[in-house]
Amino acid sequence: MATKKKQTAPRIAVEQDKGISKTVVVVNAATTQVCLAHIKSAEALTVIDSLEGFEGADSLVRDLRTVKKQINDQRLNATRPIDALKKSIMAAAKELTDPLEAQEKRLGGLILGYQREQERLAEQARQEALRKAQEETVAGASIGGPINDFDDGVCDGELPAPDYTPAPPVVKSTSVTTRMVEILVIDDLTYVPHRITCPGSDGPIDLLAPIETNIKAVLKTGITIPGVRIVKEERQVGRG
Secondary structure, eight states: OOOOOOOOOOOEEEEEETTTTEEEEEEOHHHHHHHHHHHHHHHHOOOOOSHHHHHHHHHHHHHHHHHHHHHHHHHHHHHHHHHHHHHHHHHHHHHHHHHHHHHHHHHHHHHHHHHHHHHHHHHHHHHHHHHHHHHHHHHHHHTTSOSSSSOOEEOOSOSOOOOOOOOOOOOOOSSEEEEEEEEEEESOGGGSOSEEEOTTOSSOEETTTTHHHHHHHHHTTTOOOTTEEEEEEEEEEEOO
16 A cells, blocks of 8 residues: 655745845745645646546645645744834834924924014014005195105096996896995005196195095096006895
8 A cells, every 4th residue: 555645844934134135035845846736736627527526626625725724824924023023113113203203393383483473574564664655645745745756637638548447247146236336446655646636626636635535536537647546346245
């Protein structure tokens, strides 16, 4: 009676060459031969048409599962230490990077706060400069003198029409209605004459007192005043 040859268990090993810092996976020749032999046997079985064929296929399936389990066991034996080492390395790195990240965020907040404060101060300075310029303009008007290098304006009827923004069509709604409003836009107050004389007026019109009312009234006559203009804007109004 022939003795059944004992199969060599599959073996997978991980070898690390520290000299060149690389890991090599080694599968021994016996493991490869065992796998190839079982694969070849399985490929040869294409039809089960007898009890003997059924028993052979059943035995082959059990052999395939056994070899597969042996290979997976060897794989886990090799990878579990690596997984544990990876976790240790990540934990050690996290202990160092977490404080670094916290300081990065803290300094980022300080930088952002400084930038916002500088923007606020710049805007505050701009508003203060604008306020002083307006105060100087009003002061110049109060003493009756010109507030710029222009002579008092005179309406002679030959000045070009003001630059009006055309009104867009009004959109109707059941709950909201729209209407056009005229808004005085002051591009540069230093260009506005102190006084202007229009045909039919009793005398010079002071454009700066009150500034919006008088300038609007003159612009509506078709006279152009340097530094200012009227635009029309559509606004929505809810129906009560």
